[in-house]
Amino acid sequence: MLAILPGRIGVRASNGGNARRFVEAVLWMAHTRAYWSDIPPEYGAWHAIYIRFGRWAHEDLWEDVAKAMEELPETQALLRGMVEKFQANYRIQRLRGTMK
Template sequence: MGRGDLTDAEWAVIGPLLPAGRGRWARPAGDNRRFLNGMLHVLRVGCPWQDMHERYGKWNSVYVRFRRWSEQGVWDDLLQTLVDLGLSDNWQH
């Protein structure tokens, strides 16, 4: 686990909220933690997707999952759930 990656406690809350399904060409949902850490890394450091650290996997695979989750409304649902659980005070930030 790299600096800034999700802790086991954070993952225990967030992991079950992410899509578990697997599409025809999709990677297994078991990669969700590594992919989410990659997404958060890109957002945290502000680097281009192509410069994402290799420990998170192929940048394009992480980006495709990020885009798919955005299109499916996963981020809005995730953040709303965190607000409902009292773990965040304003999901719009």
């Protein structure tokens, strides 16, 4: 699955070089439904993970990750739900004019 993931983009994400750790952090979020700030520190800085998650959501990269998880249908559904919720919230904020 790591072959389908994009590499580090510039230096925007301090954990950009470790795609596996980043994806594990996002899957932890999907399974626990915790706040982003509750991500365990061993995954990296929660804010950097959140920003990178959003960038991947805008670039529709999570669907490729979800497809690679066909043997894990529950995880696949949780990830897709998390991405859909993020995208819906983003659209609402854009419509309200609260996003820059």
